[in-house]
Amino acid sequence: MKILVPVKRVLDYNVKPRVKADGTGVDLANVKMSMNPFDEIGVEEAIRLKEKGVATEIVAVSVGPAKAQETLRTALAMGADRAILVQTDDEVEPLALAKIFKAIADAEQPGLVILGKQAIDGDNNQTGQMLAALTGWAQGTFASAVNVEGDHVSVTREVDGGLETVKLKLPAIVTTDLRLNEPRYASLPNIMKAKSKPLDTKTPADYGVDTTPRVKTVKVSEPPVRSAGVKVADVDELVAKLKAMGVHS
Amino acid sequence: MKTLVWVEHDGSAVKDATLAAVTAASKLGEVHLLVAGEGVGGVASAAAQIAGVQKVHVADNAAFGHNLPENIAPLVAELMASHDAFVAPATTTGKNIAPRVAALLDVMQISEILSVEGPKTFTRPIYAGNAIATVESSDAKLVLTVRGTAFEKAAATGGSGTVEAVSAGGDTGISSFVGAEIAKQDRPELTSAKIIVSGGRALGSSEKYQEVIVPLADKLGAALGASRAAVDAGYVPNDYQVGQTGKIVAPEVYFAIGISGAIQHLAGMKDSKTIVAINKDEDAPIFQVADFGLVADLFNAVPELTGKI
Numbered sequence: 001m002k003i004l005v006p007v008k009r010v011l012d013y014n015v016k017p018r019v020k021a022d023g024t025g026v027d028l029a030n031v032k033m034s035m036n037p038f039d040e041i042g043v044e045e046a047i048r049l050k051e052k053g054v055a056t057e058i059v060a061v062s063v064g065p066a067k068a069q070e071t072l073r074t075a076l077a078m079g080a081d082r083a084i085l086v087q088t089d090d091e092v093e094p095l096a097l098a099k100i101f102k103a104i105a106d107a108e109q110p111g112l113v114i115l116g117k118q119a120i121d122g123d124n125n126q127t128g129q130m131l132a133a134l135t136g137w138a139q140g141t142f143a144s145a146v147n148v149e150g151d152h153v154s155v156t157r158e159v160d161g162g163l164e165t166v167k168l169k170l171p172a173i174v175t176t177d178l179r180l181n182e183p184r185y186a187s188l189p190n191i192m193k194a195k196s197k198p199l200d201t202k203t204p205a206d207y208g209v210d211t212t213p214r215v216k217t218v219k220v221s222e223p224p225v226r227s228a229g230v231k232v233a234d235v236d237e238l239v240a241k242l243k244a245m246g247v248h249s
Numbered sequence: 250m251k252t253l254v255w256v257e258h259d260g261s262a263v264k265d266a267t268l269a270a271v272t273a274a275s276k277l278g279e280v281h282l283l284v285a286g287e288g289v290g291g292v293a294s295a296a297a298q299i300a301g302v303q304k305v306h307v308a309d310n311a312a313f314g315h316n317l318p319e320n321i322a323p324l325v326a327e328l329m330a331s332h333d334a335f336v337a338p339a340t341t342t343g344k345n346i347a348p349r350v351a352a353l354l355d356v357m358q359i360s361e362i363l364s365v366e367g368p369k370t371f372t373r374p375i376y377a378g379n380a381i382a383t384v385e386s387s388d389a390k391l392v393l394t395v396r397g398t399a400f401e402k403a404a405a406t407g408g409s410g411t412v413e414a415v416s417a418g419g420d421t422g423i424s425s426f427v428g429a430e431i432a433k434q435d436r437p438e439l440t441s442a443k444i445i446v447s448g449g450r451a452l453g454s455s456e457k458y459q460e461v462i463v464p465l466a467d468k469l470g471a472a473l474g475a476s477r478a479a480v481d482a483g484y485v486p487n488d489y490q491v492g493q494t495g496k497i498v499a500p501e502v503y504f505a506i507g508i509s510g511a512i513q514h515l516a517g518m519k520d521s522k523t524i525v526a527i528n529k530d531e532d533a534p535i536f537q538v539a540d541f542g543l544v545a546d547l548f549n550a551v552p553e554l555t556g557k558i
Binding site: 011016017019026093094095098120121122123124125126127128129130131132133134136137138139141142144154157158159160161162163164165166167168169172177178179213214215216217218219220221222223226228229230231232234235236238239241242243245247248249 | 346470
């Protein structure tokens with residue numbers, strides 16, 4: 001079984017985003033960029049399925065600028081077998097992304113597509129579900145456990161009240177939540193080896209997908225700032241403050 | 250404009266998240282609801298009482314019993330032929346279903362709206378709430394998810410919507426529900442609680458969480474929460490997590506105990522009316538957003554607080 005793993009290059013998890021002064025977006029010039037953490041979990045899960053003998057080949061895909069090659073090389077160094085860069089400098093919305101991934105899925109015929117549940121820049125949480133709609137496949141979103149059993153996959157999902165498990169017919173779409181696994185670090189020899197793994201470069205037009213945005217960003221602003229209140233000296237003062245607000249047992 | 254709001258329910262009662270979605274939808278136009286599930290006549294009657302609701306579409310079918318998006322999304326897409334906007338609360342169910350509906354309609358969804366600025370213009374958080382985007386849709390129909398803490402809840406009674414059965418849809422046969430482990434608690438749900446007591450990594454163990462955090466929550470009738478660090482360390486189950494990737498909460502009072510205040514955590518609770526922080530590190534970022542900060546050893550301060558409050 002082949003597994004397709006879309007990965008996105010985003011502002012590094014540890015970098016504090018800064019809104020540009022002109023309100024057009026978040027400043028991405030000269031800041032550290034990394035693989036979206038949820039996608040990293042997706043790559044790791046695919047590798048584990050390959051190590052278990054369930055998967056035979058892992059294809060990493062990224063839609064983004066030329067530099068997204070680095071993100072794909074990271075996926076290859078972790079253990080993906082080959083990569084496809086769908087190169088564009090435009091911002092591509094989840095719906096258009098899902099259409100590109102649908103076209104790639106048609107060509108590659110994977111048994112599973114494993115995506116991050118959301119990218120930590122746009123926080124849309126849409127692409128996996130949209131891809132499932134377009135392919136007509138079942139979806140196991142916010143996964144904390146994935147078990148392939150014959151022609152089905154059972155996915156344990158993190159839902160508001162706890163966990164739920166669904167059984168999906170393959171091929172299927174899985175989106176990852178934080179506790180699915182802990183991604184490995186690529187070793188130096190594997191980073192060197194990744195440089196010679198195949199990486200194809202395509203464009204959205206190669207897949208016949210129009211990436212013109214449907215949603216226009218009018219402006220991007222700083223969130224309202226919450227100012228610090230007061231420090232209380234001890235528990236008695238805190239109790240007095242809380243009681244004054246009507247908070248007591 | 251005619252809106253179709255997804256009713257989140259547990260099979261017998263309408264969940265609060267629905268009420269915030271109704272408020273958001275009412276800013277766009279006429280409010281219709283969709284109640285899907287098995288044996289949901291009671292839920293539909295209750296939903297019809299929500300203030301401002303004109304019509305309730307009820308899809309009562311075993312195939313809709315566990316909110317499987319493979320079965321629900323085609324049903325919603327069909328109903329959308331006579332509606333202009335699909336509005337779902339940004340719960341794990343809403344987030345699972347809405348994008349599948351959007352793609353079936355060839356619409357780009359707008360996720361977790363914070364406000365309605367115009368007929369097709371909304372604000373929404375990006376970068377874990379570190380920036381707020383104002384966005385305008387150019388699609389013919391809208392698909393939205395609504396952040397529950399950003400909208401007042403519509404009154405659960407006072408409305409008189411008509412109830413209409415929907416016969417569309419069925420089982421697509423590609424997915425099935427196996428089981429759930431839903432924590433049963435005798436306390437309020439995190440996302441609708443008036444008071445939340447959250448514990449962080451400084452607690453050091455699951456036992457200490459039980460010993461220190463739980464009695465304070467019990468005394469105040471509060472919901473229990475935790476930081477991602479405490480969940481990752483295994484002190485509490487994942488559904489306790491407050492933050493960017495956990496639950497977004499905005500209670501009257503939020504107690505952050507032994508929580509340093511990473512941006513991912515702040516993203517989940519900074520809209521709380523009053524934030525109380527107890528931490529022994531006076532430089533912890535949580536104090537920059539706390540209304541009342543107490544620099545103290547939580548193992549002494551919290552039991553003392555529990556005793557005196």
